[in-house]
Amino acid sequence: MSARRRRLRLNAFLMEAGHHEAAWRLPHSNPRADFDLQHWIELAQLAESATFDSLFLADGPALIGTGEFRPPGQLEPLTLLTVLSQATSRIGLIATVSSTYNEPYNLARRLASVDHVSGGRAGWNIVTSAGADEAANFGLDDRPGHAERYARADEFLKVAKALWDSWEREAVVADKGTGRYADPARLHRLGHRGRYFKVAGPLNVERPPQGYPLLVQAGSSEDGKDFAARHAEAVFTAHTTYERAAAFYADIKARTRAAGRDPDGIVVLPGIVPYIGSTEAEARALARQFDELRVPEYGLRQLAAVFETEPSVFDLDKPLPDAVLARPKLEGSQSRSDLITELAVREKLTVRQIISRLGGGRGHFEFVGTPEQVADTIITWFEGGAADGFNIMAPALPSGLTAFIDHVLPILRGKGLFREEYEGTTLREHYGLPVPSNQFHQTQATFQVSGA
Structure with missing residues (x-):
């Protein structure tokens, strides 16, 4: 990094009533938060009031589960971001x-x-869509x-x-006197003919203010990490231990360097699901409240979906079956299934315990404690080389995000690790x-984009 002290990056990962699968059942939660625009606006404004770097909306082009035990729908995220851009x-x-279905x-x-x-x-979180239901x-008939x-x-x-x-920056002339609006030599055709796409170009929108939207990647498979090293400027990742996070961090920075890029140009943000209480006992009681509201059948279905099998292969009070442990590589969520298997084997968990551990963050790091x-x-x-910042994944929203802002952020600011005020206006800044x-730039001839 540069000579000046590193600053912690914080992203507010927003999800309906919260990240815990039972968040919508809490007495103070809004069970219809998924389609309540005011809810999203207030969350965005709350995160902005705390000077978070960014907020993030996950998405997939398919229903989430069956809808029986958890809200299954979601607003189209770019539409929602457009609204939130005007409220912040x-x-x-x-x-x-x-990228698969666009x-x-x-x-x-x-x-x-x-x-x-x-x-x-x-910012764009680039995913390749692992689900067969999306295909x-x-x-x-199945995903690629x-x-x-x-x-x-x-x-x-x-x-x-x-x-x-x-569009080059100098493309628009807008000269009212001569009637000349743009310089055609600075609007460039692509003439792209590749393995997957044929695109003429140019785009009919001027170059974005940031040049490109911030490019984010969230896959932790070997292919995903190589892709991130070539393209990503931020990586969202899931780890349950410091050791695993540190190894991933070192790996992604090394791959980025090997790809000919500056490793400081890629920001690694693991997720954390914080259950915050004024005492440890209070934090444990909060986590227990969420856990008691879970419906095991839902967790079992979600676990089966990750491993691309049927819920009937699992016994709640036994470890993962040998058939799952010996499974071949998956075409879907390979990195997430590996994470769950590693967790289950390392801690000798039963299936019931596994789905309890996944209920709050789907494999992200859950932490129960004081601010x-x-x-x-x-x-x-x-500071130990496992993260450049974090995805803050509040188990309930807005209460969990408010608790983090009110009680954890002041500690981080007191140590000089997080800003008091915004210093820039763009996400890249x-x-x-x-x-x-x-x-x-300053190229007059037609440019040919090479195929994959």
């Missing part, structure tokens, strides 16, 4: 959008538009294979970047990242 002025706005031109246009209307605060919504999804995503990113670059203990854990990971150079 500084906080970064990141959304998940699939086309580069339309998505590049939508993301550029969000960056424009937000004044340079947009079924796009006319496919893991390696193919990442190969397509790689070409998708090359095309998207070229589209964002297709001081939460802050100390964050500092240990940050918050993360300490530069605007990427334009590959077409």
